[in-house]
Amino acid sequence: MTSQSPAVQLSNTSLARRAWEIRRKAVRMGEVQGQGYVGQALGIADVLAVSYFHALTYRRQVPEWEGRDRFLLSIGHYAIALYAALIEAGILPEQELETYGTDDSRLPMSGMASYTPGMEITGGSLGQGLGIGVGMALGLKAKKNPAFVYNLMSDGELGEGSTWEAAMSAAHHKLGNLICLVDFNDQQADGKSTEMLCSEPLGAKWTAFGWHVQRVDGNDIPALVAAFDAARALEEAMPRVIICDTLMCKGVPFLEQRDVTHFVRVEADEWQKALAALDANRPD
Amino acid sequence: MSVNRTYDPHHKWEPRLPPKSGEGGRTSAMIASLAAEGYETVSAPFGHALVAEARRNHRIVGLTADLAKYTDLHVFAEAFPDRFYQMGMAEQVMISAAAGLAREGFMPFATTYAVFASRRAYDFIAMAIAEEYLPVKIVCALPGLTTGYGPSHQATEDMAIFRGLPNLTIIDPCDAVDVAEAVPAIAAHEGPVYMRLLRGKVPSVIRRHCPDYKFELGKAKLLRDGTDALIIASGFMTMRALDAAVELEGQGISAAVLHCPTIKPLDTGTIIAEARRAGRLVVTAENHTCVGGLGEAVAATLLSNGATPTFRMISLPDQFLDAGALPTLHERYGISTKSMVQKIRSWL
Ligand SMILES: Cc1ncc(C[n+]2csc(CCOP(=O)(O)OP(=O)(O)O)c2C)c(N)n1
Numbered sequence A: 001m002t003s004q005s006p007a008v009q010l011s012n013t014s015l016a017r018r019a020w021e022i023r024r025k026a027v028r029m030g031e032v033q034g035q036g037y038v039g040q041a042l043g044i045a046d047v048l049a050v051s052y053f054h055a056l057t058y059r060r061q062v063p064e065w066e067g068r069d070r071f072l073l074s075i076g077h078y079a080i081a082l083y084a085a086l087i088e089a090g091i092l093p094e095q096e097l098e099t100y101g102t103d104d105s106r107l108p109m110s111g112m113a114s115y116t117p118g119m120e121i122t123g124g125s126l127g128q129g130l131g132i133g134v135g136m137a138l139g140l141k142a143k144k145n146p147a148f149v150y151n152l153m154s155d156g157e158l159g160e161g162s163t164w165e166a167a168m169s170a171a172h173h174k175l176g177n178l179i180c181l182v183d184f185n186d187q188q189a190d191g192k193s194t195e196m197l198c199s200e201p202l203g204a205k206w207t208a209f210g211w212h213v214q215r216v217d218g219n220d221i222p223a224l225v226a227a228f229d230a231a232r233a234l235e236e237a238m239p240r241v242i243i244c245d246t247l248m249c250k251g252v253p254f255l256e257q258r259d260v261t262h263f264v265r266v267e268a269d270e271w272q273k274a275l276a277a278l279d280a281n282r283p284d
Numbered sequence B: 001m002s003v004n005r006t007y008d009p010h011h012k013w014e015p016r017l018p019p020k021s022g023e024g025g026r027t028s029a030m031i032a033s034l035a036a037e038g039y040e041t042v043s044a045p046f047g048h049a050l051v052a053e054a055r056r057n058h059r060i061v062g063l064t065a066d067l068a069k070y071t072d073l074h075v076f077a078e079a080f081p082d083r084f085y086q087m088g089m090a091e092q093v094m095i096s097a098a099a100g101l102a103r104e105g106f107m108p109f110a111t112t113y114a115v116f117a118s119r120r121a122y123d124f125i126a127m128a129i130a131e132e133y134l135p136v137k138i139v140c141a142l143p144g145l146t147t148g149y150g151p152s153h154q155a156t157e158d159m160a161i162f163r164g165l166p167n168l169t170i171i172d173p174c175d176a177v178d179v180a181e182a183v184p185a186i187a188a189h190e191g192p193v194y195m196r197l198l199r200g201k202v203p204s205v206i207r208r209h210c211p212d213y214k215f216e217l218g219k220a221k222l223l224r225d226g227t228d229a230l231i232i233a234s235g236f237m238t239m240r241a242l243d244a245a246v247e248l249e250g251q252g253i254s255a256a257v258l259h260c261p262t263i264k265p266l267d268t269g270t271i272i273a274e275a276r277r278a279g280r281l282v283v284t285a286e287n288h289t290c291v292g293g294l295g296e297a298v299a300a301t302l303l304s305n306g307a308t309p310t311f312r313m314i315s316l317p318d319q320f321l322d323a324g325a326l327p328t329l330h331e332r333y334g335i336s337t338k339s340m341v342q343k344i345r346s347w348l
């Protein structure tokens, strides 16, 4: 399986830079709207950098290329993060960033397949991505297409029954071509996930459902690279999950400290401060 | 500009670059607010009314699926932490558990967004709650087109879905007064209720036009009389109807407004009597798809009872709607005051 060669090969240092670029673009989009799920984008940037610049196979000019790895954004509200990654990957033009969330933009606030190249599904009604991923993984197997299906979901989605129906189904059908990424930021709309509907012990749950499980610091790029490599290289015909513990607003210290980060409030003058905070730590 | 709205793997993507002149497009705020419409507003009328009611009615408990803050139920949660259940993002079990609590003698108020109650939890509402006629009150924010977020959050067909369900009472309040007065009214009703919720800063509209107005479950109320047209409206479209009537009056057109906040059971007596008054165009106005909502309910009522005035509907089209700023979308889909005035003029 490792013989699949990613379209873009980069070193770990470059991945840090890619993540930084993704963060910066997301903050710039947030500034366009004066609001947005920038906390999530900052938190998941490292996972997206490793996905799009280490693990995934795709052709930037042909987003629907049959041989591509499918990357499903189950969490529609994370669209701002994926747009940043798609721009960084050259699938979307950078100028379009300024249209984020405005009327008739291709970058609506919640991700939708019919609006944006590279947006595989319409997420947003949370808890649907993994089931769609099961179907795509079945379909790819039926077509003898070696591509992987990645589903990016949130800890909030662990509350939906549909997630666990899909998890059980994926194991039953031995979907070794399905990789689920769980963004565990311990945050949901009303508060901390662990205080609202606790999914721990989470690794043990996925294991019991028949999945190969890894849990990593989702803001540690070398750890993510190792986890993605292990998930792709695994011989067993079983679905794989990487639980990524991330920090909301990662990289912008004054936002990291805010209590309410689900829809983080950023004042008009703070967008530039956030960019400055990122710029102070620009990786090579 | 139109968006390619069906999945097509061979679609050729065209970039949409920002406009060159400094004039940016309007933006799509997540939590839509009708507060910008120029009326005075009341903060979290549902939350405060529920707290007041729960002081009297000790059976009341509150449940949410990770949307307390976004349905004003946090006000109740703060006042009665022991009677509040945070169910996490799990709409199906929230509804099943509400049914279970009702079986044990409680009166659950369960909140989420209208899309998630009507689409995801429907079977659970049908079988565990409606079929058993349990006193569960399902109160849902973002009804119809009240967010610019696109179809995942736009509950344009919620009333159609729920109207098909026997036993269920359906409320579509217009403003803060309606929302607040509906709470004790639905608590006094023993059966299951679905209520469309306006949350956050909610305009207070009706009393400004009609100081004696009171919400009554199952009753349509004539807020304003008129001789050329009768607008039968529910939800915030009653606000639009009142504004449109004022504007039409300035143009020499006299429009009556009948507010119909209970969608099911419909106040057929009042509707038929008003529609029978000769010489008036009858227009329904709803924040909902043209399929299966107030308009079709009124049409069926009138035809079945031999009342056949000239009849028109103002509603959302039978399609998945765009993402965008709410004022843009209300204009685009014909539920702004301006487009209401234009349409009624053209129909007369
Ligand atoms: C089925 C469904 N229920 C409720 C919502 C409303 N909602 C949007 S985001 C969100 C929080 C979900 O948790 P998570 O994705 O972990 O939130 P985050 O980490 O982004 O704060 C909720 C409840 C939704 N979009 N879909």
Ligand SMILES: [Mg+2]
Binding pocket: A154, A155, A156, A183, A184, A185, A186, A187, A188, A193
């Ligand atoms: Mg989360």
